[in-house]
Amino acid sequence: MKSYLVGGAVRDRLLGLPPGDRDFVVVGETPESMLAAGFRPVGRDFPVFLHPDTGEEYALARTERKSAPGHRGFVVHADPSVTLDQDLARRDFTINAIAEDADGDVVDPLGGVRDIEARVLRHVGPAFVEDPLRVLRAARFMARLAPLGFEVAPETMALMRQMAAGGELDTLVAERVWQELSKALSAAQPSAFLRTLREADALRAVLPEVDALYGVPQRAEYHPEVDTGIHQELVSDMAARLAPGDTVVGFAALTHDLGKARTPAHELPRHVGHEQAGLAPLRALCERLKVPLEHRDLALVACREHLNVHRLRELRDTTVHDLLVRCDAFRKPGRIAKLALVCEADKRGRLGLEDEPYPQAAQLRRMHAAALSIQARDLAREGLEGPAIGDALRKARVAAIRAARGATADA
Ligand SMILES: Nc1ncnc2c1ncn2[C@@H]1O[C@H](COP(=O)(O)OP(=O)(O)OP(=O)(O)O)[C@@H](O)[C@H]1O
Structure with a gap:
């Protein structure tokens, strides 16, 4: 069987990047001959098979013809006469259209290697x-x-x-x-x-909600970059630096300021209330793109609370407790560490302020950990019942937050 490694695996190896999934293209075979060789079919749309031992994808070389608008309107043609060059020519970018045979020899009819170098x-x-x-x-x-x-x-x-x-x-x-x-x-x-x-x-x-932030001014004393669109770019890159690969943090970082596009012109460059104003466009975006729940929930929390986290040191202990409750931080404890990262990305995603310290992140995590360490069942063991447990729990958690604030200040 004549098969070639193609696409991202070849590109990334030539770029010296860590290898991802390996995809292969097969020339001169039919679905029947693939099945006879023990390959398992995948999906219905394309002639793709899984290798019986490695589980890697092997696709029959194919050509495509456009028959209707959109990305779906393709008629796929895959028979043994389709050549490797024809298959490479239907791909998107030259750097993705390089093949490598079993001996490691590169087949590059479209100049992908030259484009990688350039x-x-x-x-x-x-x-x-x-x-x-x-x-x-x-x-x-x-x-x-x-x-x-x-x-x-x-x-x-x-x-x-x-x-x-x-x-x-x-x-x-x-x-x-x-x-x-x-x-x-x-x-x-x-x-x-x-x-x-x-x-x-x-x-x-x-992403019309994201696009709408470009050209919207902000106060230069807080935002030397001024343009809110540039700020959201800087915040997104900072999130990628602070939490590499974490798309939950990344999505919340990207969308935390959507409300700034809704500020009336006569109030600019101030954005009073943009946290609340951002919730509606954020919900619309999440619904339209069917954004996964974990991403949506952190984004909504970050949109609503980012200013509160920035001024954490000025908040009363009871207010911090209520913020944690609003974030559902006692049932979803992982959320607070992510919220702290988004807020840090927001603060450091400003021109020239990239290396500013953000002590609120550690302080929020510490207060949350202290409050979380007190559980209703511990109070029940002390003989409390019913609503008394709720009151005692809140008091004990507020006291723990106070103690953690002191610990942070001393540290
Ligand atoms: N919409 C498309 N149009 C043309 N070629 C495509 C398209 N989608 C995928 N390909 C081809 O299939 C290959 C594999 O696609 P895939 O989406 O897995 O990306 P990749 O290049 O492997 O990168 P990564 O693994 O980083 O996502 C691509 O390298 C490209 O050659």
């Missing part, structure tokens, strides 16, 4: 425009590759702009958009995702 993300051919998802893929590859010096080729950007202007991005289903967004958030530089989409005039179509 740090260029370039489309393979004119069929690029047939799948609007590729605009988002370009942006998420940039979130990963921009720190390595990559840029989108001007002719590729021109096609992306054309695709965005044609309105085809509206046909993308929520799951695909979320998949690309979450991959971007788990990369080193999520801001490159936003910048690339903006340059293609495509951010408005997929």
Whole structure:
């Protein structure tokens, strides 16, 4: 059987990045011959099989023809006559269209190696425009590759702009958009995702709530970067630095200030009440993209509470307790550490303030741990019952928060 390693695995090896999943393309076979060789079929859409021993994906070489709008309207043609070069030519970017045979020899008819060396993300051919998802893929590859010096080729950007202007991005289903967004958030530089989409005039179509923050001014004494859109980029990159790969933290960091787009013009550059104002657009975004619950819940908490965490040192002990209750921090204890990371990213995601200390993060974690260490069952053991337990629990937790505040101040 003639098979080649293709796609991300070859690209990442040539870039010296850690290897991810390995995908193979198979030439000269049929579904029947694959099954006879012990491969197991995957899904219905594409002729893809799993290797009986390694579980790795082997896809029959294929060509595709566009038959309807959107990313679904493809007729796939996979028979033994399809060549490796034909399969590579249907791919999105030259750096993703490099194959490697079993001896480690590289097959590169589209100049992917040259583009890797030149740090260029370039489309393979004119069929690029047939799948609007590729605009988002370009942006998420940039979130990963921009720190390595990559840029989108001007002719590729021109096609992306054309695709965005044609309105085809509206046909993308929520799951695909979320998949690309979450991959971007788990990369080193999520801001490159936003910048690339903006340059293609495509951010408005997929994330209008996020796009709306560009050009909205903020007070320069707190935000030397001034533009709220630039702030959300800096915060997203800071979150990726503080919590690498954590898309729950990353999504909350990206969306914590959405309310600032709703400030009436006569109140600018102040944004009084933007925490509450951000909840509605955030909910709309989460519903539209079917954002997973854990992501949505932390984002809502961070949107609502980030200013409270910033001024933690001024809050009364009872107020800190109520903040923890609002965050559901006694039933979902992992949430507070993530909230602290989002708030730290917010504070340090400002031009020139990247290395400012943020003692509130440790203080919040310490207060939470102290309050969490007191449980209702401990009080029940002391003979308390009914509503008395609730009152005693609150008092004991508030006292624990007070003690932890002192401990933090002494530390
Ligand atoms: N929408 C698409 N249009 C054209 N080619 C695609 C598309 N999606 C995937 N491919 C091809 O399939 C390969 C595997 O896709 P996949 O989404 O797994 O990305 P990848 O390149 O392996 O990167 P990563 O593993 O970082 O997500 C790509 O490298 C590309 O060659």
